[in-house]
Amino acid sequence: MDEDRKVEPMDPNSTAVPNSGTDSKRNCEDFDLYFLHVSLLPAVLIILLLSLVERRKRVFALERRFMPPCLSGRFGVVVPVDFLSTLENRWSYAFAFGAVAQHMVNLIINIDSDPLLVKLPPSLKVFMYMVAAVKVGVACMPLFACFSTPHNLLGGVLGLLYSLYWFSLEVYELYWCGDSNVSKGGLRDYLLVDEWLLDVPHLLCFGFLVCRFGFLIVEDILIRLKKHSKQEEVKKEQYKYVQRLLQRPADRSVEKSWFQKNVYEWDPYFKFPSRIISTVVLCFFCLYLVVLIEQVIAWFAIRMLNYLGKEFLTAFLNLHVHFNYFKYTWYVSSACASFSAVVHIGSVLVYYRRHIKSMWAGEKIYLPRNYKPCPTVSLGGVLKYPGYQIAFTVWGYLLVHLAMFVCGLVFVYTVISPIRTHNFQHWLNNLIIVLANFFVLLAVMGLQRVFLHMFFLQDKNSPTDEDKPLALNNRKVFHNVNYFLFFFNMILGLMSCVMRLMKSVAVGLVLLPRIERAIMPQGFEKLDKSYCTWLGMILTDHHHSNPVLVCFCHLLLEHTAQRVGVYERLHQELEPPAKERARARWLLMYTLVRNPKLILLRKQAEQNKADTEFAFAWAVSHTS
Numbered sequence: 001m002d003e004d005r006k007v008e009p010m011d012p013n014s015t016a017v018p019n020s021g022t023d024s025k026r027n028c029e030d031f032d033l034y035f036l037h038v039s040l041l042p043a044v045l046i047i048l049l050l051s052l053v054e055r056r057k058r059v060f061a062l063e064r065r066f067m068p069p070c071l072s073g074r075f076g077v078v079v080p081v082d083f084l085s086t087l088e089n090r091w092s093y094a095f096a097f098g099a100v101a102q103h104m105v106n107l108i109i110n111i112d113s114d115p116l117l118v119k120l121p122p123s124l125k126v127f128m129y130m131v132a133a134v135k136v137g138v139a140c141m142p143l144f145a146c147f148s149t150p151h152n153l154l155g156g157v158l159g160l161l162y163s164l165y166w167f168s169l170e171v172y173e174l175y176w177c178g179d180s181n182v183s184k185g186g187l188r189d190y191l192l193v194d195e196w197l198l199d200v201p202h203l204l205c206f207g208f209l210v211c212r213f214g215f216l217i218v219e220d221i222l223i224r225l226k227k228h229s230k231q232e233e234v235k236k237e238q239y240k241y242v243q244r245l246l247q248r249p250a251d252r253s254v255e256k257s258w259f260q261k262n263v264y265e266w267d268p269y270f271k272f273p274s275r276i277i278s279t280v281v282l283c284f285f286c287l288y289l290v291v292l293i294e295q296v297i298a299w300f301a302i303r304m305l306n307y308l309g310k311e312f313l314t315a316f317l318n319l320h321v322h323f324n325y326f327k328y329t330w331y332v333s334s335a336c337a338s339f340s341a342v343v344h345i346g347s348v349l350v351y352y353r354r355h356i357k358s359m360w361a362g363e364k365i366y367l368p369r370n371y372k373p374c375p376t377v378s379l380g381g382v383l384k385y386p387g388y389q390i391a392f393t394v395w396g397y398l399l400v401h402l403a404m405f406v407c408g409l410v411f412v413y414t415v416i417s418p419i420r421t422h423n424f425q426h427w428l429n430n431l432i433i434v435l436a437n438f439f440v441l442l443a444v445m446g447l448q449r450v451f452l453h454m455f456f457l458q459d460k461n462s463p464t465d466e467d468k469p470l471a472l473n474n475r476k477v478f479h480n481v482n483y484f485l486f487f488f489n490m491i492l493g494l495m496s497c498v499m500r501l502m503k504s505v506a507v508g509l510v511l512l513p514r515i516e517r518a519i520m521p522q523g524f525e526k527l528d529k530s531y532c533t534w535l536g537m538i539l540t541d542h543h544h545s546n547p548v549l550v551c552f553c554h555l556l557l558e559h560t561a562q563r564v565g566v567y568e569r570l571h572q573e574l575e576p577p578a579k580e581r582a583r584a585r586w587l588l589m590y591t592l593v594r595n596p597k598l599i600l601l602r603k604q605a606e607q608n609k610a611d612t613e614f615a616f617a618w619a620v621s622h623t624s
Contacts (some may be wrong), residue, residue, distance in 0.1 A: 006237075034167060036103065039139040042165065046142040046158050050149050051075045080144035083275040084382065085544055087237075090274040092212050094281035096147070099166070100140040101285040144210065149217075156216035163213060167206040170188065174199045197292055201285060238547040241269040245548070253623045264350055273545065276352055278384045282346045283393045290394050291338055292400075298334075302327055314353045325417070329408040337401035344513045345393060351516040351540075359542040366538075368518070373536055381536020388515060388533050396513030403509050430471035445492065448485070456481075 054076030081093050129452050143166075146159030174196060178295065304325070355366045419425045456478045457468040472478060515530040525531055592599055 010442045023525070024397055034184060035173075036139045036170075042134065043142050044161065046162060047078055047138075047145060049158065050078050050142075050145050050151075050155070053149075053151050053154060054078060078141075079148050080141050081148055081274065081278075082388075083273065083278075084150075084540075086274055087271050089212075090208070090272070090277045092147050093144060093274045094278045095208045095212075096140075096143040097278045097282050097360050098285050099143065099163075099202050099209060100136070100220060101289070102202055103140065105289055107287065130518045142471070146213065152216050152220040156213045156220060160210060160213035160217065163206055163209040167210065169205065170203055171198055189594065190318050198289070222451070234307055237269050237271055240307055240552055242551050243548045244269060267353070272349060272352065273283050273541065275382070275386060276349065279389050280345055280348055281522075282386070282390055283348075284342075285346070286390050286394055287338070287341050290332070290397060295334065297538060298330060321420075324411070330405060333401055333404035333408045336404050337397055340400055340510075341393060341397040341513065344396065347514065348516070355538050356541055357518070359538060360548070367535065368522070371525070371535065373532070373539065377532065378536040380385060381533045384533045385537045387515075387592055388530050392513045392515055392530060398510075400511060403506075441492065441495070444488070451481070488540050496521075574610045 052074055055074065056076045131343055142158065142162045146155040146162070149155040358364070358366055416428070418430070453468070455474055456472060458471040458473045460468055511519055517535050518525040518528045520528045520530040520531075
């Protein structure tokens with residue numbers, strides 16, 4: 001640990017020295033930092049073992065010459081998670097991300113702990129972030145690679161052991177280090193005595209992973225015992241989706257409920273990719289961590305203010321009432337902002353399915369006009385989308401919470417406080433005065449429309465017309481009314497400008513975490529990089545996961561493999577070797593006769609030039 005690092009006691013009233021406890025308590029210092037360091041060695045061993053059992057399609061000449069046959073083609077590339085096309089283990093990947101979400105947040109909060117052995121200047125601090133990100137990625141990689149490996153039994157056993165290892169470390173920290181007063185690093189220094197709330201979601205995720213790895217082991221054993229059939233690579237949902245497209249539409253449309261029309265309708269033939277499921281789960285976990293830290297800090301600040309200034313506020317200034325206004329407004333606005341963030345996270349699933357299904361149907365109504373992104377931008381959207389969505393969700397919650405807190409205070413001091421200070425009748429009189437002026441302005445605006453319709457538009461051309469034609473009547477009176485209302489409409493224009501600004505700010509704050517919508521106006525969508533990231537991801541998924549294209553390719557490959565296999569099997573089993581050799585010579589002779597120039601390229605051409613030239617001349621004369 002760095003010598004300059006200061007260790008503060010978790011309890012302000014405690015006088016214990018951080019290093020004066022028992023050995024188990026001293027081991028709790030900087031727990032999250034050493035947690036990753038201890039996990040690096042078993043993680044690297046698991047990755048190397050999974051790489052050993054992977055076979056590469058390409059075998060180099062050096063391997064054939066210097067390596068034994070059993071290691072030839074080994075040490076392939078281990079893929080932790082396929083975010084592009086896989087539909088398997090979607091929730092397993094999501095809960096694996098949930099299990100490591102705490103360390104991902106600590107990567108940002110606890111970056112001051114130098115992961116390198118040498119000190120770097122502040123201008124090169126970005127390398128510290130890169131090394132710390134690689135360290136977290138390597139430590140967490142076995143939780144994902146054990147799901148993606150085709151060797152289910154080995155992956156299940158290694159994943160079960162590694163998840164139990166992490167689970168035991170989490171339980172150790174929760175049970176033995178719960179009352180320790182040393183600095184544990186990361187988020188734990190911010191939660192004080194409530195740090196058990198930080199471990200509950202991760203323990204639930206690790207419990208799910210343990211059960212999932214155990215299920216993979218049992219399933220693979222049953223497959224080896226031929227008591228269970230392995231699922232096909234192409235999921236049945238994709239075939240059923242294509243079959244539904246080929247069916248004749250029903251004569252009667254099924255009536256949908258209000259929830260199905262306005263909120264969400266479940267589609268049994270559609271599956272969200274693992275990228276979307278993992279992003280949504282991570283958004284919920286990060287939102288939970290941010291709300292937890294925010295509320296713990298607010299609770300600690302409120303308690304300290306109550307303890308320090310209770311007598312002064314009560315005896316002299318009577319500010320405890322205003323303090324309560326701030327406190328209750330903070331909690332109410334936090335609940336409203338959390339509910340808004342949850343709704344936004346759920347809308348990701350709704351809009352993703354809506355946009356991708358419209359792309360599959362050939363409709364591009366959700367794309368901006370004349371939008372033609374390059375392939376690099378589209379593929380980059382797949383890489384950047386999870387990080388963008390999580391960051392925008394967290395920042396959206398914080399900004400919306402702040403805006404709701406300010407609006408709540410405005411409501412309290414314009415409605416609640418006057419009613420408590422004076423009475424309801426006094427507040428109602430002031431409200432009537434304000435509303436009277438407001439309604440007068442609305443009445444003037446409404447009268448303008450009434451006069452325009454009654455006196456300044458000509459009559460209908462036909463009694464069956466819905467509205468009057470756009471033709472002026474009483475022109476001189478209209479010009480006089482237009483002149484005098486010109487000055488009054490300047491005041492209305494000023495109020496409309498303020499209302500437009502307030503509406504733009506409100507819509508911008510609400511749509512900040514919604515990167516599937518462009519905040520910029522039409523024609524300026526390309527300036528919204530988060531929206532371009534969403535569009536690039538949708539286009540990439542459309543090109544790589546279209547069910548019609550995927551099913552066609554799989555059927556084509558399956559049909560081709562069957563034809564080639566049947567052809568080879570018939571010639572290998574039914575025909576004797578002599579006949580097969582005669583067939584090969586006949587095909588060779590036919591090819592050389594149809595392509596005489598190939599005769600000169602054969603190896604035998606150098607050995608017998610006279611016969612070759614004679615055969616070439618004969619073939620040319622007969623083919624011509």
